[in-house]
Amino acid sequence: MVDGNPEIRHPISPRFSSRWRLNDAMIFDARTGFLFISVLSLVISLALWTVLWRQRTLALHLWCGGGIAAAVSSLLFALRAVVPTVLGFTLATLLAFLMLVLKLQAVRLALDAPEPPSRLVILVLAFLAGYQSLLLSASEPLRYVITSVAFIIMNTRVAWWAWRLGRRGGQRSADWIAAAFALMATMFGLRLLSAGLGASHPGLLTQGYDSLLLALTVTFGIIVSNIAWLGLALERLIGAQVAAAAAQARGEENRLLSERIAQLERQRSLGLLSASLAHELNQPLTAILTNAEVAQRGLRSSDDDRIPALALLDKIVHNTERARQIVEHIRGFIRPAKDQREPVDLVQVILDVAELVAAEARAQRTDLDLRLPQHPLWITGDPIQLSQIVLNVLRNAIEAASLGERREIEVRLDQQDGQARLQVQDRGPGLSPAALREAGQPFFTTKTQGLGLGLSISRTIAGQHGGNLTLTNAAGGGALAELRLPLRALRSTEA
């Protein structure tokens, strides 16, 4: 593809016939080779373009566009004798150079390291200017040497970047592109060497072994590099599919893991309440035992009308029911969430959780002031997950209240703009600016025995329910947690 000289219209110039004897014999006409290369390049480029059309990447367009440029260039080289000089020399060589520039850019794009387009334009224009000036002023061998060197450099660059693509991107097909272009660079080097040694004519359209070598090398290069490009595209496609599958698997794993973490957190937060829950459970048991023993003692004594046995039994039944309800609450809270969406009465959720923390609040001598609406507030969600949010918020508030002067917590629930709004405000010391900023980040905690997951999990759950959970400092002092959840569109008739 390196240039020829204007006199090539007379390929075997009489002046040189004695010097390049080796090439005197007509072995292979370079023009035949260029014609073949032109057709091959055109067909392969179009085929590749069609096959990979769905990708529509810039790299593909540049690569195939380079192929088309090579086809036109080769055609012009072949027809150099019958077309004007500006086509047969200038345009043909320029297109050949452009082909290398485009392929280089395509490879670099595939590597996500494209050269700035302005530099490419300048490079092409500089080549054009240099070549044109050489065409007008310099001797034919000098022009041949300079253009050859330019093409060797460009082929080497393509090979180098393709090799880097193979290394860095882990796409082995790129190695074949590198091999093809390295081969072409070597071929130009050998031609230059043989011309320098006087073994061949320093021109493009020769008819000896060098033209055969050129044709074979370029043919091989075109076939290998294009197949390699196709391979590259397929590799990337498979890579993308594998990545997508891996991402899906990871997502699934994450979901399971976060569900598990959420449940562990639920169990942990209940565990932290266990002392007060044990006390809570102990109360009805104490009442049951004492009542039962009173009945026993009374019945053992001679005059059994001293005790109201029936009333005692009623009390025993009543207290057993109390104990059962506490156990039921605990069990309801620690069983795995079903992650189902069902109509949930937020008022009931809050009442249930308030029962759970009531003992803890009493132990901390904190008043829970519940201001809930008289009617149910229906939202859609998972009752267990929702109660987890409420428990977290209430527990935090009880803990904060114990640090303050006034140990009271206000729990307000109302509806606003189609949303249920739960506000939990304590009269504790409030949050420091740093804590406000960091609160809700996983593993951020201000407590010595905290994991820092409660708020982050609560936020995630609120988000999954289409709502949000915010934490601010209240105007009247203390921290204010606000949970907003969308109300059910249709007010349920269960209300």
Added chain:
Amino acid sequence: MTRNPSIRRPITVSDRQLAERCARGRVVAIDDDAEILLALRALFELEGYACETYDSAVVLLQALSENRPVFPGPCCLLCDVRMPQIDGLELQRRLQELGDVPMLLMSGSSGAPEAASAFRAGALDFLIKPIKAQTLLDAVTKALAVSAQRQQQRARREELAARFNSLTEREREIARRVALGQRNLEIADALGIALRTVKRHRQQAMEKLEVDTLVDLVHVIGEMK
């Protein structure tokens, strides 16, 4: 307890019964759980004790501040350690200022620190809920015995104080010197009075203090210090 502090009213049968129960023992129970209070009351009344229940220490302190009259008899306090507003331990500290009613503490948990501080504050016993009736009654019996003993001691001290106050200044002075081991002659010299006068005052003081021997006199004067 009678709910009528000021005016006298006729004594009814139920008052008499209550007085009998109170004489046997009065248990003041405090717990934030109404069901437990009801059960405790049933138990103590079955056993013939009087029982008052309060759902918080604050209510009890209010009731105490009203100074209602009570029937005489031993009294003890049975109180849960963990309650809103004032917990059992704090209540105990306050009650010690009011008078020494023996206290029994109950707790839902067997927390060692709770128990330790309960005993340090002077609780007679620390009971873990749920409490067996026999355990509870034993503890109450013991506490009431302690209460009775303390009341007796106090009654005796009050009586002695009354007798001691009936002495004249001179008699008191001479009795004190006698208790210090001074002989009649020494006392007469020190006070500048006749030996016979000393003997008469000493005789009168012993009569008023209702003691027969010198040893008893020394005891009484020692207790009055």
